[in-house]
Amino acid sequence: MMTANTDLMTIREMCETFDVTPRTLRFYEAKELLSPVRDGTRRLFTRRDRARLTLILRGKRFGFSLEDIRQTLDLYDRDGSNEAQRKRTRELACERLAVMEAQRAELDEAIAELRAELTAGDADRHDQAAE
Amino acid sequence: MMTANTDLMTIREMCETFDVTPRTLRFYEAKELLSPVRDGTRRLFTRRDRARLTLILRGKRFGFSLEDIRQTLDLYDRDGSNEAQRKRTRELACERLAVMEAQRAELDEAIAELRAELTAGDADRHDQAAE
DNA sequence: CGTCACAATGACGTTAACGTCAACTGGTCT
DNA sequence: AGACCAGTTGACGTTAACGTCATTGTGACG
Numbered sequence: 001m002m003t004a005n006t007d008l009m010t011i012r013e014m015c016e017t018f019d020v021t022p023r024t025l026r027f028y029e030a031k032e033l034l035s036p037v038r039d040g041t042r043r044l045f046t047r048r049d050r051a052r053l054t055l056i057l058r059g060k061r062f063g064f065s066l067e068d069i070r071q072t073l074d075l076y077d078r079d080g081s082n083e084a085q086r087k088r089t090r091e092l093a094c095e096r097l098a099v100m101e102a103q104r105a106e107l108d109e110a111i112a113e114l115r116a117e118l119t120a121g122d123a124d125r126h127d128q129a130a131e
Numbered sequence: 132m133m134t135a136n137t138d139l140m141t142i143r144e145m146c147e148t149f150d151v152t153p154r155t156l157r158f159y160e161a162k163e164l165l166s167p168v169r170d171g172t173r174r175l176f177t178r179r180d181r182a183r184l185t186l187i188l189r190g191k192r193f194g195f196s197l198e199d200i201r202q203t204l205d206l207y208d209r210d211g212s213n214e215a216q217r218k219r220t221r222e223l224a225c226e227r228l229a230v231m232e233a234q235r236a237e238l239d240e241a242i243a244e245l246r247a248e249l250t251a252g253d254a255d256r257h258d259q260a261a262e
Numbered sequence: 263c264g265t266c267a268c269a270a271t272g273a274c275g276t277t278a279a280c281g282t283c284a285a286c287t288g289g290t291c292t
Numbered sequence: 293a294g295a296c297c298a299g300t301t302g303a304c305g306t307t308a309a310c311g312t313c314a315t316t317g318t319g320a321c322g
Binding site for chain 1 (some may be wrong): 189191192193194195206207217220221224225227228231232234235237238239241242245246248249252
């Protein structure tokens with residue numbers, strides 16, 4: 001009743017929007033990361049699929065596996081299900097959050113170190129120029 | 132002359148310190164990410180190897196490939212080499228830095244989103260508790 | 263001296279995440 | 293109807309990053 005009937009995208013549109021290949025989208029469907037509807041035989045990707053794909057690609061950039069991602073994706077689907085399941089889901093979300101925050105701290109450190117190397121390089125250059 | 136003769140570690144020590152397998156260390160050597168010295172046939176890992184391994188494992192957590200990492204590792208080896216090479220190295224470092232900063236921004240965003248989902252979950256729970 | 267545990271060296275196996283290719287289907291244009 | 297697409301489904305290939313196994317070497321110890 002609330003699902004907008006339009007705002008469905010073909011596989012081509014998806015590929016151009018997200019810069020992925022059709023193979024990738026089909027692969028993600030096979031792995032149950034996406035669940036496009038069908039128009040006869042053709043896939044049509046919903047708003048939900050696009051939201052999920054955004055999260056998938058982001059997750060990949062952070063070095064998570066598709067399986068990791070698949071599990072956390074459900075965190076963003078708040079369909080009632082049962083109480084025990086929701087509790088588990090929250091636990092998983094908290095774990096992920098902790099991981100990501102640790103990652104953030106490490107990333108900051110790594111950035112600082114690399115910057116230090118760069119400015120050290122600057123100094124070398126200066127020395128060399130003085131010769 | 133300045134290289135401390137001790138502070139060399141066996142493969143076992145490395146494995147326990149860094150929580151990796153021997154296979155991994157040999158693999159990294161084959162890929163020229165590490166270059167342990169030899170005591171007869173056995174490997175002995177230097178302080179430099181340990182520094183590099185730290186960077187390698189960190190890089191992996193950020194989703195970089197070993198090949199990516201191998202290239203950036205040289206950024207931390209400031210042996211003079213020639214001018215053109217150093218310029219190239221600096222360029223690479225700047226690119227990496229940009230990538231990592233973008234990654235940091237995205238990570239912040241992702242953390243914020245996940246937090247939002249969590250507090251939204253809290254609200255749901257509250258609603259349900261009211262019943 | 264035997265052996266025993268750890269190391270090294272191939273060589274092959276495995277998993278994830280797709281790429282590639284062939285064969286088919288289903289609309290569309292002319 | 294014929295041609296021409298985009299899309300689909302297998303099926304097999306590929307690359308990265310190791311795991312696993314068999315074989316061989318080797319320094320320390322009883």
